[in-house]
Amino acid sequence: MSRPLLITDCDEVLLHMVSHFRDWLDEAHGVDFDLSAGDYSRAVRRRETGEPLPREETWPLLNGFFETEMHRQTLVPHAREALTELASIADIVVLTNLLDEHQERRIAQLEAVGIQHRVLCNQGGKGTPVVQLLDEYAPSAAVFVDDLALHHASVEKAAPQVFRLHMVAEPELAAIMPPAPAAHARIDDWADAKGWIRARLTSGLDARTLPMIGESA
Known part of the structure; x- marks a missing residue:
């Protein structure tokens, strides 16, 4: 029988x-990033006016961070x-939304x-690459972990059939970000999450047997 599969985001x-x-x-840029905004597209703001930067200015800044500043990440x-423990029972793939040109830096990081x-890089929704991984690994069960609700919906x-765990490891964001409706659970600490993940990976069940957060609210 195929091993279970854990697909996890990175950032x-x-x-x-x-x-x-x-x-x-x-x-480096004299620009503010307001974590309390919740919506990343409105979080980067001009210091002088407090106005959100347009998308065409925000994305180059984000890409610039990954080009030169990944060493800052902790x-x-x-x-x-948790991953070391879970690797004893499951295959693990890191599915990260980065441009492909950053893949080697992410692996080294x-x-x-x-x-x-x-490590696989992706752009856009994660539903399609998850399906591709399921086709490749044919796992006995699969768990998907991500911090963004849009990817759980995707x-x-x-x-x-994939179990979906919403995790937001940044405490400032976790305090204001609601649970993803399309996820099955919200756990923000790996020390607690690993038990939930292990139970789903070894259950032999289809995720459709569990209610989603949005269904149980």
């Missing part, structure tokens, strides 16, 4: 990102230990903190 799941992005924007507590698993639509 704000395995590595802290937004707090370091905020510091870099302040130091490991989320308990992430490495994760290896430097002791996380050595397959996976729920494309692969509803």
